Amino acid sequence: MIAWLNHLVDLVEENLTEELDVDGLATALGTTEYHLRRMFSTLAGMPLSEYVRRRRMTVAAADVVSGSADLLGIAVRYGYGSAEAFGRAFQSVHGVSPGQARRDGGPLRTQPLLRFRLTVEGALPMDVRLVSRPAFRLAGHATRVPLVHHGVNTAIQQHVTSLAPQEHARLKALGDAEPHGLLSVSTDLDPDRREGTELTYLHGVAVTDAVEVPVDLDVIGVDAGSWAVFRAAGPYPDTLQAVWAATASEWFPSNPWRLRPGPEVVAVLERADDFSTATVELWLPVEAGS
Template sequence: MIAVLNRLVDLVEQHLTGELDVTVTARQLGTTEYHLRRVFSSLAGMPLSEYVRRRRMTVAAAEVVRGEDDLLTIAVRHGYGSTEAFGRAFRAVHGAGPGDVRRHGGPLRTQPQLRFRLTVEGNIPMDTRIVERPAFRLAGHAARVPLLHRGVNPHIQQHIAGLPPEEHGRLKALGNTEPDGLLQVTDDIDPDSAEGNELTYLHGVAVSEDTAVPEDLDAIGVPAGRWAVFRTAGPHPRALQETWAATATEWFPSNPWRLRPGPSIVAVLERADDFSTATCELWLPVEPA
């Protein structure tokens, strides 16, 4: 996977003044656009689209400073139909418009070309199992919330706190299949995984496909397929978030599996009364790479 990501970076460089078809590129690299975007954003700390924009504006800035072409020519070369649209994108990256940069030589915020490397430590084994599951459904209470990569998500906390205490018992009684217990489900995640983008969060349980779901509950259909299940234990949510990050940096590059579209599920197996520590299972939908 590391070689695939580095080849993707090379292709981005070749298409800075054109359009890179990520769907076709992923297929040529032997993977899927969904997996490619998810792993890239996890390792790079930014969406692929943001990296392309920053690299494009880095190259464009050098052309602006050189002053060999007018701003409209540079804008068109980099895929913008007007100097106004180009100026907005340029300012978003550099903090100043192209006219100011041409006059003063800056300020400039350069995005270096990325290069991915895999460092294998091997001292922290990941407790993982591969599970094949028939189709099932996730039933519970859903809300649209922004994606946050670190710390407790206050929007999710607020959503759960707004549920009546007896509702947790009702949901537990409804659940009848794996993953067991009350579940934290994230769905409709943009493949770029940009922080701040909205996703669907569902607080609920897993039920068999033929189980009747009460009309006052939301339901997410989950097709049959394989899942990678990662067991985590320790300070919550830090241990869970560190394991989630390690799936991209360690597990997927070292194993013949890739992410497939579908919800990500966290099952809380044990927890302290104040939720300061917890033992969890992270379920990620996968397919052979």
């Protein structure tokens, strides 16, 4: 996987003035665009689209400052339909407009060329099991929330605490399928996993077709398939977020599995009364790699 990501970085560099065919590259590498984008985002700390934009504006800055072409010509060269659109992208990266940069020579912010390297990790074994599940449903209360990479997601926290205690009990009694217990479900995520983008969050349970779901609950259908189930215990949600990062940096590069589209599910097995610590299972939909 490290070789895939470095090849992707090389192709970005070779095609800074053109649209990058990520899907075609993923197919050629024997993986999927979904998996490639998710691994890049997690390991690089930024979405692929953001890296491309930063590198493009880093290289474009040299053309702007040199004055070798008019700003519209530079905009078109880097794939923008107008000088205004190029100017917005340029300012979002450098903090100054192209005109100011040309006049004053900067300031300019450089995005270095990324290079992924394998490091020796995994001193502690990861607690993971692989599960094959038939199709099932997730039932509960859904809402749209922003994606937060680190710390508490206050939108999710407010959504869950707004539910009455008896509602949690009702949901728990409804569940009859694995993953068991009350679940935190994230789905409809941005392919690049950009922080701040919206996702659908559901607080609920897993149910089979035998369960008649009350009409006041939201339902998400889940296709049959394989799941990698990671178990962890510690401060919440920091431990959970660390486990997700470790799946990308340690588990997926070492195992013949890749992510497939589907919801990410967190089952809380045990927790402190104030939810400061918890034992959780992170369920990720996976498929065998080629």
